[in-house]
Amino acid sequence: MKKSSGTKDYHFFEDVFDVVRQVPKGRVTTYGTIAAYLGTKLSARMVGWAMNASHSAKPKVPAQRVVNRNGMLTGKMHFASPTEMEEKLRKEGIEVKNDTVVNFKEKFWDPAIELSI
DNA sequence: GCATTGACGAAGG
DNA sequence: CCCTTCGCCAATG
Numbered sequence: 001m002k003k004s005s006g007t008k009d010y011h012f013f014e015d016v017f018d019v020v021r022q023v024p025k026g027r028v029t030t031y032g033t034i035a036a037y038l039g040t041k042l043s044a045r046m047v048g049w050a051m052n053a054s055h056s057a058k059p060k061v062p063a064q065r066v067v068n069r070n071g072m073l074t075g076k077m078h079f080a081s082p083t084e085m086e087e088k089l090r091k092e093g094i095e096v097k098n099d100t101v102v103n104f105k106e107k108f109w110d111p112a113i114e115l116s117i
Numbered sequence: 118g119c120a121t122t123g124a125c126g127a128a129g130g
Numbered sequence: 131c132c133c134t135t136c137g138c139c140a141a142t143g
Contacts, residue, residue, distance in 0.1 A: 012140090031125055035138095041126095043138045048124040052141095068125060075124030 012038070016050040017057045019111050023065045026093040027109035028101055030069045037111045051075060064088040071104030 015038050023029055031051075032044040040046060047066075054061035064085040068074045073096065076085035086096045095102040 032127095035125080040138080043140090044125040045123060045137095046125090046139055049140065051124055054124095063124080066124080069127095073124090078124055 012040075012046065013050040013053050013057070016047050017054060017061045019115075020051075020054070020061045020063065020066055021059070022111065022115065023062060023109050024114075026107065028065045028067055028071070028089070028094060028104065028107045029109045029111065030067060030071075032069050033110055033112070034066070037115075048075065052078065062088075065092075065109075067101060067104075071101040071108075073099045073101070 016034055019034050019037060020029070030044075031047040032041060035041050035044040035047045038047075051061070051063045051066060054063050063075060064073075064079070066075070073085050073089075076082050076099065079085045086099070089096050089101065094107055101107055
């Protein structure tokens with residue numbers, strides 16, 4: 001085995017991926033919320049950075065369900081196509097207008113609550 | 118090894 | 131109300 005050296009591989013990315021994968025279809029969450037759930041609420045940027053690595057994560061992470069605190073699809077430009085994120089969200093029943101999730105408040109999914117039952 | 122950037126967020130001017 | 135600055139931490143140049 002390996003692993004040697006053990007130590008703590010802070011799998012911060014994996015933690016983020018795991019949470020995002022648990023986001024139910026038709027729901028969305030935010031970077032800050034995920035960060036807060038992982039205990040790094042002050043580092044919402046790290047969540048976004050982790051998403052950037054999600055392209056290599058398997059199974060693929062539904063990063064399209066992750067938006068900023070305004071419900072805006074800030075990360076759509078990082079997908080294969082800038083419209084892919086919006087299209088995927090629409091297919092899941094999420095209405096997107098002006099690069100922003102409509103009724104975002106209602107679609108919002110909080111792991112700290114849903115996973116804390 | 119220091120400087121810049123980044124899919125955020127909250128606060129200040 | 132819009133724009134700017136700071137904070138956070140990791141990756142990249």
